[in-house]
Amino acid sequence: xxxxxxxxxxxDVARLAGVxxxxxxxxxxxxxxxxxxxxxxVMKAANELxxxxxxxxRGLITRRSNMVAVVVSSRMNFYYPELLFQLTDKFSDRGVxxxxxxxxxxxxxxxxxxxxxxYQADGxxxxxxxxxxxxxxxxxxxxxxxxxxxxxxxxxTNSVWCDAGTATSEMIDxxxxxxxxxxxxxxxxxxxxxxxxxxxxxxxxxxxxDLEPVTQAWGNYRYESAAVAVQEIRNxxxxxxxxxxxxxxxxxxALDEIRNVMGLSVPGDVSVVGFDGINAGxxxxxxxxxIRQPIRRMTEAAVAMLVDRMEEPDTTDxxxxxxxxxxxxxxxxxxxx
Amino acid sequence: xxxxxxxxxxxDVARLAGVxxxxxxxxxxxxxxxxxxxxxxVMKAANELxxxxxxxxRGLITRRSNMVAVVVSSRMNFYYPELLFQLTDKFSDRGVxxxxxxxxxxxxxxxxxxxxxxYQADGxxxxxxxxxxxxxxxxxxxxxxxxxxxxxxxxxTNSVWCDAGTATSEMIDxxxxxxxxxxxxxxxxxxxxxxxxxxxxxxxxxxxxDLEPVTQAWGNYRYESAAVAVQEIRNxxxxxxxxxxxxxxxxxxALDEIRNVMGLSVPGDVSVVGFDGINAGxxxxxxxxxIRQPIRRMTEAAVAMLVDRMEEPDTTDxxxxxxxxxxxxxxxxxxxx
DNA sequence: CTGTTAGCGCCTTCAG
DNA sequence: CTGAAGGCGCTAACAG
Numbered sequence: 001x002x003x004x005x006x007x008x009x010x011x012d013v014a015r016l017a018g019v020x021x022x023x024x025x026x027x028x029x030x031x032x033x034x035x036x037x038x039x040x041x042v043m044k045a046a047n048e049l050x051x052x053x054x055x056x057x058r059g060l061i062t063r064r065s066n067m068v069a070v071v072v073s074s075r076m077n078f079y080y081p082e083l084l085f086q087l088t089d090k091f092s093d094r095g096v097x098x099x100x101x102x103x104x105x106x107x108x109x110x111x112x113x114x115x116x117x118x119y120q121a122d123g124x125x126x127x128x129x130x131x132x133x134x135x136x137x138x139x140x141x142x143x144x145x146x147x148x149x150x151x152x153x154x155x156x157t158n159s160v161w162c163d164a165g166t167a168t169s170e171m172i173d174x175x176x177x178x179x180x181x182x183x184x185x186x187x188x189x190x191x192x193x194x195x196x197x198x199x200x201x202x203x204x205x206x207x208x209x210d211l212e213p214v215t216q217a218w219g220n221y222r223y224e225s226a227a228v229a230v231q232e233i234r235n236x237x238x239x240x241x242x243x244x245x246x247x248x249x250x251x252x253x254a255l256d257e258i259r260n261v262m263g264l265s266v267p268g269d270v271s272v273v274g275f276d277g278i279n280a281g282x283x284x285x286x287x288x289x290x291i292r293q294p295i296r297r298m299t300e301a302a303v304a305m306l307v308d309r310m311e312e313p314d315t316t317d318x319x320x321x322x323x324x325x326x327x328x329x330x331x332x333x334x335x336x337x
Numbered sequence: 338x339x340x341x342x343x344x345x346x347x348x349d350v351a352r353l354a355g356v357x358x359x360x361x362x363x364x365x366x367x368x369x370x371x372x373x374x375x376x377x378x379v380m381k382a383a384n385e386l387x388x389x390x391x392x393x394x395r396g397l398i399t400r401r402s403n404m405v406a407v408v409v410s411s412r413m414n415f416y417y418p419e420l421l422f423q424l425t426d427k428f429s430d431r432g433v434x435x436x437x438x439x440x441x442x443x444x445x446x447x448x449x450x451x452x453x454x455x456y457q458a459d460g461x462x463x464x465x466x467x468x469x470x471x472x473x474x475x476x477x478x479x480x481x482x483x484x485x486x487x488x489x490x491x492x493x494t495n496s497v498w499c500d501a502g503t504a505t506s507e508m509i510d511x512x513x514x515x516x517x518x519x520x521x522x523x524x525x526x527x528x529x530x531x532x533x534x535x536x537x538x539x540x541x542x543x544x545x546x547d548l549e550p551v552t553q554a555w556g557n558y559r560y561e562s563a564a565v566a567v568q569e570i571r572n573x574x575x576x577x578x579x580x581x582x583x584x585x586x587x588x589x590x591a592l593d594e595i596r597n598v599m600g601l602s603v604p605g606d607v608s609v610v611g612f613d614g615i616n617a618g619x620x621x622x623x624x625x626x627x628i629r630q631p632i633r634r635m636t637e638a639a640v641a642m643l644v645d646r647m648e649e650p651d652t653t654d655x656x657x658x659x660x661x662x663x664x665x666x667x668x669x670x671x672x673x674x
Numbered sequence: 675c676t677g678t679t680a681g682c683g684c685c686t687t688c689a690g
Numbered sequence: 691c692t693g694a695a696g697g698c699g700c701t702a703a704c705a706g
Contacts, residue, residue, distance in 0.1 A: 009682090010683070019692080021683090021684085021693090021694095023691090023692065023693075025684060025686085026691095028684095035691060038691080038692080052451055054397075054684070055452075056396055057698090058684055059684095060394055060684075060685090060697095060699065061684055062686095062698090067436070082411070084421070085411050097452060097456060098436065099404070099434055099435065099436060100435045100437045102422050102425045104426065115434060118389050118390060118391065119404075119434060120391065140387070223616075223620060252620065260621040260622065261621070283589065284594070284596075284597040285596075285597065285620075286622070346698090346699055347699070348699080356676080356677085357676065357678075358700085359676080359677065359702085362701060370675065371676090375675080390699085393698095393699085393700095394682090394698070394699035394701090397682045397684090397698090397699080397701090398681075
């Protein structure tokens with residue numbers, strides 16, 4: 001079986017099978033009309049030569065690469081290691097390959113964008129920040145885009161979004177019922193749309209109880225950043241009974257700082273909540289009260305939307321909004337007297 | 338600026354610039370010899386039309402797609418969310434795009450493999466299990482392969498491997514010095530090469546002290562699987578003062594089960610160690626004693642090796658072995674009397 | 675340095 | 691149903 005595998009073309013197969021090249025091509029096209037006999041002859045020759053069609057060459061003529069670009073930011077992936085995998089699996093099921101782009105910094109996006117069209121990606125899913133201008137450039141190349149966990153206020157796009165409004169109200173009610181009145185906010189990065197939205201919802205929910213945060217601090221979404229922030233909150237000198245973090249990772253960092261460094265009890269002295277519903281938040285050392293994003297549903301929606309638009313480019317823009325769920329853990333409890 | 342962006346070819350640019358098509362091609366080729374004037378004319382036209390070369394068409398003729406396939410298993414990525422990103426970034430720096438393949442189950446590999454050559458990937462990095470036969474098929478298509486954290490005993494390959502031998506000895510010595518003599522092993526999946534190697538090293542190190550594990554249990558590398566395993570270890574009825582887990586995630590699960598469910602103290606009653614050096618292991622609730630893999634160095638090595646072989650296909654096979662580092666946390670301490 | 679000429683491997687009319 | 695012919699967009703000799 002030590003045949004020369006590589007660079008076998010449809011011509012080679014055609015020659016061996018004694019048919020035309022186009023016949024070979026047809027045999028490898030799903031819905032083609034080929035006689036039984038022809039198909040057998042061709043397949044036999046193809047197997048013998050170990051032939052597989054060249055998807056690149058095919059893409060050149062069909063104008064479909066069957067590749068999509070998935071743009072993620074390392075920041076995001078840190079919290080959803082599975083997000084990227086779910087996307088990949090779902091695309092794979094639909095016969096679409098994933099070209100991965102990772103943006104660490106703002107500037108990266110531009111560099112990557114041109115690659116996206118140079119490589120003829122049929123579509124883009126962006127879970128990283130994209131400016132309207134950048135979005136428009138993709139559109140200009142007739143590449144459909146679906147934004148994941150982001151959208152523009154004043155510019156129509158396809159997007160998948162998680163609405164945490166109701167869940168946030170529930171969360172605040174839950175804390176209020178436990179007697180909490182003095183809240184601190186642990187904000188995420190200002191440039192994060194998700195952060196801004198979450199903090200807005202929290203403030204809004206507090207307002208309904210005629211409350212507002214007594215103090216706040218900022219982190220960068222990472223575990224480590226919460227320690228400093230918690231100290232800042234303490235140093236502000238206002239009594240606080242509950243800390244609301246913009247994501248689970250910081251909530252966990254806060255919880256550890258409070259318990260292990262400050263020597264206080266959670267939730268005895270302070271309650272802590274987060275957002276996201278990451279796996280680690282359910283570890284027994286944390287059991288975080290949080291708001292969980294339906295990641296699976298969201299990836300399904302994103303993939304379906306993009307594939308639709310790859311097949312039917314004129315499909316109108318759509319924003320699909322799934323709802324987050326309030327999850328009660330043991331990081332929240334009765335407010336101290 | 339509402340020009341028709343899409344499907345601008347080098348011919349369009351050539352026509353507008355009043356030059357030949359090949360001249361345009363040259364202007365977009367890095368080391369080409371083009372006169373100043375020509376380049377200016379062409380670039381002006383290209384900008385005006387918003388032209389970028391079609392990388393797919395280029396690949397067809399140069400026989401280089403500038404894409405590599407990165408094959409990961411969801412299992413692996415769960416522990417190293419950053420691995421994939423580091424690879425992507427490093428390839429990106431070298432002008433190489435990443436085509437992502439995710440294998441959830443054994444059978445997936447075969448399906449993905451054919452995609453790898455159909456899409457003309459210039460190389461493959463595999464951090465998932467590959468059989469020798471599968472590896473050979475890739476070779477048959479002249480696609481260089483670098484294996485990440487795996488290799489074959491009796492079949493030469495390019496691979497990057499982490500040798501935890503010395504570090505494991507240190508870890509065992511560390512425990513022995515703390516008075517531990519009664520060890521339990523928390524094994525990972527049997528089909529994981531990394532697991533087998535780690536457990537082998539542990540047994541070997543124990544043997545040097547004329548010891549062997551008093552009992553053992555099995556998990557699947559995931560946090561949740563450790564709880565059951567720890568109960569099994571306890572139910573075995575043998576006194577155990579230290580648990581050695583095949584990876585950090587299970588070590589964390591074990592630690593939580595011991596502390597939060599069984600109500601014992603770590604390391605007061607039992608010491609716990611893991612392998613990997615994942616981020617979460619450093620969280621204040623765990624501070625795991627572990628053996629850290631130099632992930633950054635390993636990804637660098639893998640990318641460098643692959644790119645070398647893409648440029649120089651005859652480069653001989655190489656196995657690069659980096660060493661793991663013993664990291665002392667607070668999950669280990671004096672054995673109880 | 676520049677233009678001409680062949681393809682890369684495949685799909686897709688169009689006749690037969 | 692099958693084969694011939696043209697072309698997707700680009701690069702790589704080869705002359706000039």
